[in-house]
Amino acid sequence: YHLFYQYNPDSAIWGNITWGHAVSIDLIHWLYLPIAMVPDHWYDYNGVWTGSATLLPDGQIIILYTGDTDDYVQVQNLAYPANLSDPLLLDLVKYEGNPVIVPPPGIGIKDFRNPTTAWVGPDGKWRVAIGSKVNSTGITLVYQTTNFTSYELLEGVMHAVPGTGMWECVDFYPVSTNGTNGLDTSVNGPGIKHVLKASLDDEKKDFYALGTYDPINNKWTPDDPELDVGIGLRVDYGKYYASKTFYD
Structure with a gap:
């Protein structure tokens, strides 16, 4: 199981929102992994906000999430695992054509x-x-x-x-x-x-x-x-x- 969650790595208050990442085999015991996505592009400069993942019939994993842009516009962005053979999905790639919905x-x-x-x-x-x-x-x-x-x-x-x-x-x-x-x-x-x-x-x-x-x-x-x-x-x-x- 993979859990992605809203996370501020610098403080216990809302802000600097990234995607934290943890995995589990039983939903009880969890292993925390490196941060999955950080606000590092103009289309998510002010936060990598809540989104969802979809598992496609061919095994692909599609992630859509809201980014708060450098102009504080809420847009929807696409990301996906760089390597589906990695069971930990440690590397997520942001689509070069983001944002996909404005x-x-x-x-x-x-x-x-x-x-x-x-x-x-x-x-x-x-x-x-x-x-x-x-x-x-x-x-x-x-x-x-x-x-x-x-x-x-x-x-x-x-x-x-x-x-x-x-x-x-x-x-x-x-x-x-x-x-x-x-x-x-x-x-x-x-x-x-x-x-x-x-x-x-x-x-x-x-x-x-x-x-x-x-x-x-x-x-x-x-x-x-x-x-x-x-x-x-x-x-x-x-x-x-x-x-x-x-x-x-």
Whole structure:
């Protein structure tokens, strides 16, 4: 198992954000490895922020992360292991064409971050969700790609909840209604619900909801509107924020 995490190597406060790296064989005992990525390019000069990894069918590992540029613009960047035969993945390479996604029209340059693990849509293209807001409405944008270097923004927003503010660290994944095993991110159809989770920047709390995902129309609908993201269930009721899930 590989754990990448937000880390300030110089202080116990937020700032100078890098990607720490640890590995484990049992999720209990961990070996800390050298820092995986540091802010060393113009597109992540002010921080290597939260992102996600996607394991492709051919064994490739794709990493998308938010970089805060030298002009404080939030952009999405691509990285990947230099050597897949290295079980520790000690060397990550940043794509020479970064950034691969920039804030679209109508989205604030400081309100566009934290890409999810990718999933495959019905057209065979990969999709990635990113958190944002419009005024005080929290939203989830979805991009599609075939190669992870060029992206198309899908029309509209996948979901929006007025009054919830900026959505960070969005998570989106399927769960079975009649089984107990986890599901690959691309699974959809009968007996499947989708969890949409967001970290509310204004409240510093993590909320989630169950609903139905319509990939044709790029829409997710909560089962219970009164328990929608940001106004219903919390992931945890203690001090718990900016969480990320993974599929084992």
